[in-house]
Amino acid sequence: MGTVHRALSRSLFSEIDRVALEQLGSIARVEARVAGEQIFLQGDPADRVYLIETGQVRLSKVTDVGEQIVVAVLTDAEVFAVIGGLRPTTYPLSAESMTDTVVLSWRREQIGPVFRAYPELVGAAMELVASRMRELQDRYHELATLPVPQRLARALLRLVDRCGTDGDQGIGLGLRLSRQDLAEMTGTTLYTVSRILSAWGSDGVLISGRRRVEILDIAALEGLAEVSERED
Amino acid sequence: MGTVHRALSRSLFSEIDRVALEQLGSIARVEARVAGEQIFLQGDPADRVYLIETGQVRLSKVTDVGEQIVVAVLTDAEVFAVIGGLRPTTYPLSAESMTDTVVLSWRREQIGPVFRAYPELVGAAMELVASRMRELQDRYHELATLPVPQRLARALLRLVDRCGTDGDQGIGLGLRLSRQDLAEMTGTTLYTVSRILSAWGSDGVLISGRRRVEILDIAALEGLAEVSERED
DNA sequence: CGAAGCGTTGAAAATAATCAAGTCATGTGG
DNA sequence: CCACATGACTTGATTATTTTCAACGCTTCG
Numbered sequence: 001m002g003t004v005h006r007a008l009s010r011s012l013f014s015e016i017d018r019v020a021l022e023q024l025g026s027i028a029r030v031e032a033r034v035a036g037e038q039i040f041l042q043g044d045p046a047d048r049v050y051l052i053e054t055g056q057v058r059l060s061k062v063t064d065v066g067e068q069i070v071v072a073v074l075t076d077a078e079v080f081a082v083i084g085g086l087r088p089t090t091y092p093l094s095a096e097s098m099t100d101t102v103v104l105s106w107r108r109e110q111i112g113p114v115f116r117a118y119p120e121l122v123g124a125a126m127e128l129v130a131s132r133m134r135e136l137q138d139r140y141h142e143l144a145t146l147p148v149p150q151r152l153a154r155a156l157l158r159l160v161d162r163c164g165t166d167g168d169q170g171i172g173l174g175l176r177l178s179r180q181d182l183a184e185m186t187g188t189t190l191y192t193v194s195r196i197l198s199a200w201g202s203d204g205v206l207i208s209g210r211r212r213v214e215i216l217d218i219a220a221l222e223g224l225a226e227v228s229e230r231e232d
Numbered sequence: 233m234g235t236v237h238r239a240l241s242r243s244l245f246s247e248i249d250r251v252a253l254e255q256l257g258s259i260a261r262v263e264a265r266v267a268g269e270q271i272f273l274q275g276d277p278a279d280r281v282y283l284i285e286t287g288q289v290r291l292s293k294v295t296d297v298g299e300q301i302v303v304a305v306l307t308d309a310e311v312f313a314v315i316g317g318l319r320p321t322t323y324p325l326s327a328e329s330m331t332d333t334v335v336l337s338w339r340r341e342q343i344g345p346v347f348r349a350y351p352e353l354v355g356a357a358m359e360l361v362a363s364r365m366r367e368l369q370d371r372y373h374e375l376a377t378l379p380v381p382q383r384l385a386r387a388l389l390r391l392v393d394r395c396g397t398d399g400d401q402g403i404g405l406g407l408r409l410s411r412q413d414l415a416e417m418t419g420t421t422l423y424t425v426s427r428i429l430s431a432w433g434s435d436g437v438l439i440s441g442r443r444r445v446e447i448l449d450i451a452a453l454e455g456l457a458e459v460s461e462r463e464d
Numbered sequence: 465c466g467a468a469g470c471g472t473t474g475a476a477a478a479t480a481a482t483c484a485a486g487t488c489a490t491g492t493g494g
Numbered sequence: 495c496c497a498c499a500t501g502a503c504t505t506g507a508t509t510a511t512t513t514t515c516a517a518c519g520c521t522t523c524g
Contacts, residue, residue, distance in 0.1 A: 063373070064459070069376045083361075087355060092365075092369060123318065126318050126319060129358070129365070130315040133315070133324075134324045136365070136369065137303060137368065140303070140368060141293050141295065143372065143375050145419070147480090179504095180502090187376030188480075191482080194502095195504080195505080197503095208503095209502095210490085210502055227296070227297050379510095379511070410469095410470065412470085420513090421513060421514080424512060429471095430472070441521095442469095
């Protein structure tokens with residue numbers, strides 16, 4: 001019970017009162033997923049809102065050709081599939097656990113009344129959707145205007161910012177991402193990611209290995225994320 | 233008055249009753265803009281919701297380096313800056329008229345009560361934001377996975393679908409877009425756009441000229457938008 | 465008529481993808 | 495506990511795509 005509250009009270013729903021929060025926690029469906037499991041699939045009928053209790057979730061889209069791109073990576077206390085929870089549609093993307101994860105979820109019929117009872121929540125939900133929108137716009141912009149190394153640098157900075165941990169020799173990512181994962185997050189190929197990380201490795205900016213990246217020199221990485229200044 | 237209602241009643245606000253609609257129309261600020269005028273700028277404090285009465289509006293983002301990308305092109309009866317109208321923020325992008333345009337707008341203080349009085353509107357607004365979100369996700373996906381010609385073909389198809397008109401010899405775009413405009417919509421350069429349009433011109437798929445594109449063979453264009461099948 | 469803006473095209477250069485071998489960990493089953 | 499199979503990563507060579515730079519042509523409009 002206490003565990004349920006930790007994520008709930010740090011989430012979108014933090015605005016509502018203690019009693020309602022507890023009630024919300026008690027009617028939630030609680031699911032534990034191991035790393036790599038699907039939570040829902042692109043195209044499934046969307047009838048639930050999800051909240052991550054612990055762990056990390058990747059939201060991604062697949063082409064008919066099978067190419068995949070990562071739209072977002074979410075962590076503790078983040079809510080996703082908000083819109084599907086409010087209006088009937090189908091999920092426009094797939095959700096997959098990246099680590100061992102516990103997710104809470106509610107059906108639309110359960111969550112609707114809560115929104116009606118607490119109109120402040122609607123504003124908060126709007127704000128959440130708006131911030132996701134803004135982030136996506138920014139990434140769209142990056143993708144359209146920046147070369148791969150800068151996009152990769154920015155992706156790493158976002159990851160560190162979001163869930164950075166003290167690593168062995170630098171700041172770790174808190175997430176075990178393969179080259180392929182990073183490629184899907186930046187719109188490139190695993191080969192290109194590998195080459196760039198190697199280069200940055202020998203420049204002493206970071207250390208990278210099997211599903212592991214540790215940033216040694218954040219300032220340098222921030223420099224690499226900026227508009228191109230060649231310095232060979 | 234009649235003019236005001238045409239767009240209002242075909243918009244997001246169509247859900248509310250006649251009297252309220254008329255009242256909403258009467259308190260709107262009405263602005264006429266000539267082609268190329270700014271409606272608001274990225275970074276301005278966001279305190280208004282806009283509705284296009286007639287004309288076309290381009291939403292775009294600029295980098296610090298000055299590179300621009302077009303996030304969306306909107307036409308009659310479409311609402312934009314919805315979120316800014318609900319919660320105080322700053323506009324994450326700029327809006328500019330592409331043709332002679334009439335826009336209606338309301339301040340947050342004016343529109344807030346309307347949303348409270350008609351809770352159905354909140355759902356409709358959510359749905360609107362959700363559909364924009366989905367579209368942006370799709371375009372993000374395209375940008376990450378498709379080569380330029382396919383992106384351009386898809387952009388043209390979207391434009392035709394959205395505001396196609398019967399042209400001289402084929403289906404026109406209803407919008408006078410320069411090569412530069414098309415480049416900013418597809419995340420490439422004006423040169424690449426020019427080359428591709430030239431090629432499609434000599435293939436008989438379309439005719440293009442100064443700020444003008446007419447599709448002759450929609451089916452062919454749809455083919456070009458699909459996964460690559462070489463046919464030299 | 466001239467200037468400005470838009471468009472085209474060629475050639476060169478840069479960027480990134482693709483293909484093809486590899487190496488190096490990691491963990492599993494014998 | 496070790497051998498080995500597997501998955502992850504690296505790197506070189508080649509190719510494809512796209513950008514960049516530069517020059518020039520065509521319209522439109524004052």
